[in-house]
Amino acid sequence: MGDIQEPKRSWREALLVYRKPRVLGMIFLGFSAGLPFLLVFSTLSAWLTDAGLSRTLIGYFSWVGITYSIKVFWAPVIDRLPLPFLSRLLGRRRSWMLLAQICIALGLSGMALSNVQTGISQIAFLALFVAFSSATQDITIDAYRIEAEEGALQGAMAATYVFGYRLALLAAGAGAFYLAEFSSWPVAYLCMAGLMLVGMATTLVIKEPRVGVSAASRLLELRVEALVGIKPTRHSLSVRLAAWFSDAVVTPFVEFFSRNGRFALTILLLIGLYKVSDITMGVMANPFYLDMGFSKTQIADVTKIFGFFMTIAGAALGGLLVVRYGLMRPLLLGAVMVALTNLLFALLAVSLPDIRLLALVISADNLSGGIATSVFIAYLSSLTNTAYTATQYALFSSLMTLPAKMLGGFSGVIVDGFGYPWFFIYASATGIPAILLVTYLAKHWVGKMADAGESGKL
Numbered sequence: 001m002g003d004i005q006e007p008k009r010s011w012r013e014a015l016l017v018y019r020k021p022r023v024l025g026m027i028f029l030g031f032s033a034g035l036p037f038l039l040v041f042s043t044l045s046a047w048l049t050d051a052g053l054s055r056t057l058i059g060y061f062s063w064v065g066i067t068y069s070i071k072v073f074w075a076p077v078i079d080r081l082p083l084p085f086l087s088r089l090l091g092r093r094r095s096w097m098l099l100a101q102i103c104i105a106l107g108l109s110g111m112a113l114s115n116v117q118t119g120i121s122q123i124a125f126l127a128l129f130v131a132f133s134s135a136t137q138d139i140t141i142d143a144y145r146i147e148a149e150e151g152a153l154q155g156a157m158a159a160t161y162v163f164g165y166r167l168a169l170l171a172a173g174a175g176a177f178y179l180a181e182f183s184s185w186p187v188a189y190l191c192m193a194g195l196m197l198v199g200m201a202t203t204l205v206i207k208e209p210r211v212g213v214s215a216a217s218r219l220l221e222l223r224v225e226a227l228v229g230i231k232p233t234r235h236s237l238s239v240r241l242a243a244w245f246s247d248a249v250v251t252p253f254v255e256f257f258s259r260n261g262r263f264a265l266t267i268l269l270l271i272g273l274y275k276v277s278d279i280t281m282g283v284m285a286n287p288f289y290l291d292m293g294f295s296k297t298q299i300a301d302v303t304k305i306f307g308f309f310m311t312i313a314g315a316a317l318g319g320l321l322v323v324r325y326g327l328m329r330p331l332l333l334g335a336v337m338v339a340l341t342n343l344l345f346a347l348l349a350v351s352l353p354d355i356r357l358l359a360l361v362i363s364a365d366n367l368s369g370g371i372a373t374s375v376f377i378a379y380l381s382s383l384t385n386t387a388y389t390a391t392q393y394a395l396f397s398s399l400m401t402l403p404a405k406m407l408g409g410f411s412g413v414i415v416d417g418f419g420y421p422w423f424f425i426y427a428s429a430t431g432i433p434a435i436l437l438v439t440y441l442a443k444h445w446v447g448k449m450a451d452a453g454e455s456g457k458l
Contacts, residue, residue, distance in 0.1 A: 040134070047185040211389075220258070315370040318375045345361060
């Protein structure tokens, strides 16, 4: 991690990073990434409910979301396989990005043109196609974001990405509901398909990042090939396929562990635990608000609309902090703030329902969550080697939610057994391991700087 503890730029210079074209461009790519997400989840569930389908069948549709959790399996293909014609025209990242966006638009259009009563199987297939294409787009946008700008700007890139993503959630959520109310669900989905033009246009305008496989990475690939018994003197199809698998799938993991040495497992542990406190609390948030006696309108006004702006403010502040102070101090700040704000929910749980206190707690929670999210994305970005950006980041992004989702499943048990105040204290305590891990890594790990132009984002 080198000198990441030292200030990088003045506050004025930190603010000016949001004027950079590539930083601003992430708003539109974030919008493109966020748009399909709800359209294959809660918004789709609402459409199917309106159509009178059974809750059992609607529940089955949630399985399409598995594609987002297993994208690491085809990330190596995106890292290494060029697309005919498109890759020559647009470059490696933009070609895959555009193909994914076109597929999303086609899939959403196909869903809109399908009969929900007689063609439910067709809608299920198209929803899976959209989810797969959306996960593919996530892989390419993440890789582009990491490769397009230096490590110091990754916090700002993450902040503008989060802003665009949140705007897309409003469009695919509230926007689709309004369109369905005043017209129909097929019209709503056709409009959402049309909004994918935002991503397509952005992909055509932005410039392809200039990265490649360094001599050091290529040497490592040859060493791994030799270790697994691949002989470069043979040129049969099976040997070429084995070599490709070794270079694209095996080497990214070997490279990460060899570069980080004995700290590799600690880093992976931090990735798995950093979001635990935030996600654990979030599982019981809406039931808590309702049980406290707040109306649905109050919850929507404070947590959705007001909370949206506080999250964006937190994400922007997180980006500034990374530019100004480097990574580790803002990363520690985010972990501490997320844990502490859960204690505010414990205070809210033992108080009389007060919309002003709810607004104060939501402000603190969403502000801290926004800071933690943008800084953590920047941290994950710093861990990748640009020779294997898509593969390594897909691994990190899958890992960062798995432990949290598993622990989140026990949230209801704790609430039923001990009540909300103790649950929020428990949720706060789950953030302690992340705080300790960040402190340990910041204090004891002197990062190995990679070759110029390939890593070195720490």
